[in-house]
Amino acid sequence: MSAPVDRLTRRTVTKAFAAGVLAPSLALAAGRRSVARAQEPATVTFWQFSQLQFNIDAYNAAIAEFEKQNPDIKVNMELVPWADQHQKLVTGLTTGNLPDVSMLGNNVVAEFQALGALAPLTDYFKQWSDEIGRDITEDIWPGDKLYYNLHDDWWGSPVAEETRCIFYRRDLFDKAGLGETAPDTWDAMRDAAVALTGDGVFGWGIPGGINYQTLQTFMSVYLGYGARFLNDEGMCGFDSPEFREALTYYTNLYLADKVSPPDTPTYDREPLVQLFMQGKLGMYIDGPDFYASLKEANPEFLDSVGVAQIAQGPAGRFGFLGGWPLVMWNTSKNKDAAFKWIRFATDPDGYLYQLAVASGNLPGRKSLVDREPWTVPPLDVFAAQMEFAYPYQYPDPEIPQMGTLEVDAVQTAVQSVMLGQTSVDDATLALVDRINAVLSR
């Protein structure tokens, strides 16, 4: 009686292994072979952060052209939202799954460079300069040099720059008797916002939530009032009358002047953009890509929209300096191929012009800014504003901890004051403690 059972068992065991173990193994082996075949041309994985279709189209066109010129290299573009940039890269860094090339926010280049995660581009830049007979780094914006040239090496090749300007509704200004031009000082801006507020319209929509937009807007105010992120000892410099004055000004727009909507303490970009487009905001601060989005969504609306440079404070005019380079990650196994792609995409004689135009921002090279569309309104205003565009920690150099600090430190102070949970003084002291705790680790 046992023989049939044994035969059955042997057969079943064999089948079980075939189905459960061998088959997946064979499938995996086959998969590996097919991957190996696909990798015959050098593959460059590229993380692209913009989700806007016109940007995606521009990069697809650039890749198609690049692959035509370099048939031995294939570029695989993967989309990563800007908002997820940091967590995606941190995850990639800790799990060893980074791309060959990616965009990178200028504010976190120093962070990833300090971690040893980026590959230096200095030698490639030198070779590039030698080939064309001029130093390509001389064509890079001065602000970008502070971001991308760290410890005498280059770590990024700039693609686009952005700074912020005031978007204002000409029709609402006219209705409120404010004339044609936007205010040029923070005080005048508040007065205009007060005049515009009423009948369902808020004079000036400001972000107050825990998001990048809040810091990128508020930094123009605190630098304009003369506050400094870092003091001479390299620790937090916000424990100053200038910062308290700036924080009072910004939070009072919501608390005292009530020129911003009731949900301001939690607002990020999205609701403010919607409110502006619905005619419920008189003024709003944003970058050139906002203009590009407006143009695509509602071209007729542009007639009633004006763009002006950021207002001045007692210490001058300061706007946020955004932008991004292409960087090469140290784990790349195809560094030469990766740099070929970087060079093609960031070369004024390559595809940089098309990519910068598509982004709706300013080009990463000075030599391109004298060409259209950056010589015609409204991008000419942004180009002029670039002279006053600075990082959060101006006038100090970039610090590796900024990627951590910019996420929620200053915003928490802004929000807690707006919510009436703490005074300007207490919020400032708590902020200074928090920043110093990070800086001293």
Place this chain on the structure above:
Amino acid sequence: MAVSANDASIQSSKPRRLFALPDRRSRVGYAFIAPALLIVVVVSLYPIAFGIWLSFTDWYLLQSLTPTFAGLAGYRRLLGDADFWQSLGRSGVWTIGTVALEYVIAMPVALLLNRRSRITSFLTGALLLPWVTPTIVVAYTWRWLFDSQFGTVHYLLQRVGLAGERSLLADPKTALWALILVSAWKGAPFMAVALLATMKSIPGDLYEAAAVDGATRRRQFLDITLPLLRQVSVVMGLVLGILAFYSFDLVWVITKGGPSDATQILGVYLFRLFFERLELSYAATIGVAMLALLIVFSAVYLRVASRQDNDA
């Protein structure tokens, strides 16, 4: 004294090895489950083990690309970390509030759908829509619904005096409760379907006999339906409680833990520590603490439920 065949086999067999190799038949079974077991080990046990190991290290990404052993330092920090205890408290309110509200919403819905009518099968299918809708869609939709400038829910709440000028989500006193409402709205259908399935399995004879004895509908519900729903309620309460305790995405998309940390539950705190503050090992410590808390809570919950069953 008669000796049975089993006794004889025991007496005549060799001493039994502690780790005896499985027989042929068992090997078939092991062969079948081997791939699945391998997957469980790789995707579940290994990350848990790695997380536990990481919780005993010091790994601040801005200082080092690799962790160094630090013993119990993370757990000592956890004991004195006010943010952790506040987040734990919020997670408790969030979990209990979500499950309780899910039950409160699900029970009448299940009772209603337990009636025979033309539209109940359609409604039963439609009922699952919130459950199957991706969390990101639910989160963005509710975020706008609660907005003071765009939201119809805010408008209605304001009309009945439950909201002021500001959105409930922008007020630290109400934000967590508003999120609990959204979470329960999403989870209640799952609970309702489970309750409904059990209701349908209750024999009609019980209700007929109770009716003959003069029991009112209310009495039938209290003495027949509710006791027979007890087991499924216990299980669903535990499952949905675990899901709520671990949840992160809904809160993150709607409020990011704000305003002023008012909705920072443990999942959000852990995420911030890992991805924003780059304190990888301490984030792992929080993760291990969450796992341990959940195991203890689940054991106590099931023990109490089982004891009450025995008492009944």
